[in-house]
Amino acid sequence: MLFIKRGSLDQLLESLTGDYRVYVPRSMGDSTGYSLLGESDTNYEIGKIRSFDPLKSFYFLGREKVSEDFKPDILRDDKPLCIVGAKACDLKGFKILDFVFIDDEYGDPTYMKARKEGLIISADCTGVGETCFCTAIDINPWPESEFDMNLSPVDDGFIVTTGSDKGRDIVISNKNLFTEAAEAQTEAVNENRTTVKSGVMERAKEKKIPVMDRLKRIIQKQYESEIWKDVAEDCVECGACNTICPTCHCFLLYDQKSDSKLARYRIWDSCMIHDFARVAGGENPRDRLWMRLRNRFDKKFSYFPEVLKEIGCTGCGRCTAACPGKIDIREVLARLEVR
Amino acid sequence: MNNPYRSIEAEVMKVTTETPSIKTFLLKPKEKLTFKPGQFMEFSVPGKGEAPFTPSSDSKIKETMEITIVKVGKITDAIHELKPGDTVGLRGPLGKGYPLTKFIGQDVLVIGGGVGLAPVRTLMYGLFHMRKQLSKLVYRGGCRNPEEFLYREELEEWMKRDNIDMKLTVDEGNDSWNGPVGVVTTIMDDIDVNFALAKAIVCGPPIMMKFATFKLQELGVKDRNIYLSMEKNMSCGFGKCGHCRIGPYYCCKDGPVFTYDMIREYPGIWE
Numbered sequence: 001m002l003f004i005k006r007g008s009l010d011q012l013l014e015s016l017t018g019d020y021r022v023y024v025p026r027s028m029g030d031s032t033g034y035s036l037l038g039e040s041d042t043n044y045e046i047g048k049i050r051s052f053d054p055l056k057s058f059y060f061l062g063r064e065k066v067s068e069d070f071k072p073d074i075l076r077d078d079k080p081l082c083i084v085g086a087k088a089c090d091l092k093g094f095k096i097l098d099f100v101f102i103d104d105e106y107g108d109p110t111y112m113k114a115r116k117e118g119l120i121i122s123a124d125c126t127g128v129g130e131t132c133f134c135t136a137i138d139i140n141p142w143p144e145s146e147f148d149m150n151l152s153p154v155d156d157g158f159i160v161t162t163g164s165d166k167g168r169d170i171v172i173s174n175k176n177l178f179t180e181a182a183e184a185q186t187e188a189v190n191e192n193r194t195t196v197k198s199g200v201m202e203r204a205k206e207k208k209i210p211v212m213d214r215l216k217r218i219i220q221k222q223y224e225s226e227i228w229k230d231v232a233e234d235c236v237e238c239g240a241c242n243t244i245c246p247t248c249h250c251f252l253l254y255d256q257k258s259d260s261k262l263a264r265y266r267i268w269d270s271c272m273i274h275d276f277a278r279v280a281g282g283e284n285p286r287d288r289l290w291m292r293l294r295n296r297f298d299k300k301f302s303y304f305p306e307v308l309k310e311i312g313c314t315g316c317g318r319c320t321a322a323c324p325g326k327i328d329i330r331e332v333l334a335r336l337e338v339r
Numbered sequence: 340m341n342n343p344y345r346s347i348e349a350e351v352m353k354v355t356t357e358t359p360s361i362k363t364f365l366l367k368p369k370e371k372l373t374f375k376p377g378q379f380m381e382f383s384v385p386g387k388g389e390a391p392f393t394p395s396s397d398s399k400i401k402e403t404m405e406i407t408i409v410k411v412g413k414i415t416d417a418i419h420e421l422k423p424g425d426t427v428g429l430r431g432p433l434g435k436g437y438p439l440t441k442f443i444g445q446d447v448l449v450i451g452g453g454v455g456l457a458p459v460r461t462l463m464y465g466l467f468h469m470r471k472q473l474s475k476l477v478y479r480g481g482c483r484n485p486e487e488f489l490y491r492e493e494l495e496e497w498m499k500r501d502n503i504d505m506k507l508t509v510d511e512g513n514d515s516w517n518g519p520v521g522v523v524t525t526i527m528d529d530i531d532v533n534f535a536l537a538k539a540i541v542c543g544p545p546i547m548m549k550f551a552t553f554k555l556q557e558l559g560v561k562d563r564n565i566y567l568s569m570e571k572n573m574s575c576g577f578g579k580c581g582h583c584r585i586g587p588y589y590c591c592k593d594g595p596v597f598t599y600d601m602i603r604e605y606p607g608i609w610e
Binding site: 266 | 340574608610
């Protein structure tokens, strides 16, 4: 086990800016949000819990030009991404996004490039968010895969684990920044993990979230339930839950309106919005708000388990935190089980 | 890396007005582009937008393709403005199309309605090419009125053939029409095939597909042998954008042709 002091991490990140666009979480109100690391910039917080912005926003941009005229490629020479402080829930989001966007014939070129070239320096959670419930989705509040290097906060610095050759290479080429971890430090890491995990579990228990293995069955069984209509009463159809979700991947291809130039953009879309599934002829298979709400749950808790054997939810609780109608995904799942 | 969002440039060669609201566009792609019956294309007008359509021409013709388009909204308005010589974009072919080899040796029923007759035309060319390998071939077509019949001359030509049992009907007749009057299900009772094994293909407006499907069930056609050409909101065309989901499927990637047993349990399939 290796240890890196906060000051040495500052140096490491500064050196990474040569090869990467390094994004760091910064304290913003009660939460953290990502922005680009500048020169001699040490004003970042690894963050107790996930940032308010989902990791997907770096790999699958909210609005991105994907085709121009009839040219075969969109040329981009951006440096690859380095994301610092990513939490386990967001990393789980990659299981869904990779499934959707990576494939031989129709893979998304910019997503695949960003995933292949990017560097992820993740971190353990050291607190429990108001809406966190990752443990209910069988995720531990510390990264176990999908990272190149992971930071476990301890006094004055971090215990470092590597998760890929890319991560190991960085450690090797920056040897002088790391020291051997003391036993007390690794114990502190384990202690923190145990405390945070039981904190999340307790919160999930208070909310009576159904056992993970039952979620698919519950959604299928309650497909015709009146609960959907009742919950939809509180929905204002803003789409914030979709935008903020680390696994929501729906998008619209939009051709820029101009005289004759073809410029095609891939723009995030929201399945909660009325016209999402409407066809040009006017038919709309989900013309009622409750049908769209149900569809969102069905996609996450039934569709993805069916096609990928993975739940399309990471327990990050962002949708609940963002909802102006105070719809709490945990409470909806609990209600569906009881009735 | 292949860019699945990119369109291939194509030139509009000819525009045929079929009805006041329907035109057929003959397109010549500048790169190799072939398709199978039932597959669809994303057709774009530069600077206006992109929308999915199924070609209506013979898929054996490699250099050009025809697409028949009803004017229903902004993008189709722009498409209807196109003139020969204009440049457009084509992305595809997308979707799976009809499993024609499964039809070998079987009786085949084709039920088409309204503008659904456009993709059915491609299918019919495909079936005529393999006619000797099929048992009986039956075609039932319907439209609201005689003016809305697409490719009427061609259909009348087909009706004269002795290797097809073909009937057409209109919801409302007029002086130019001396055939049956009524919805398409009213000309299905005299179909003489082995329903228990027959393959039926239905393509048309949602309401027509729904009632034709129920009629086929009543006649004894198995749900797994009813092939429906579904219309959903398809944006990307390859199962990523999320718009056209039907249960565990995406209409674009897993369809747009589905057998009824695949999708019957999912809500909203007829809408």
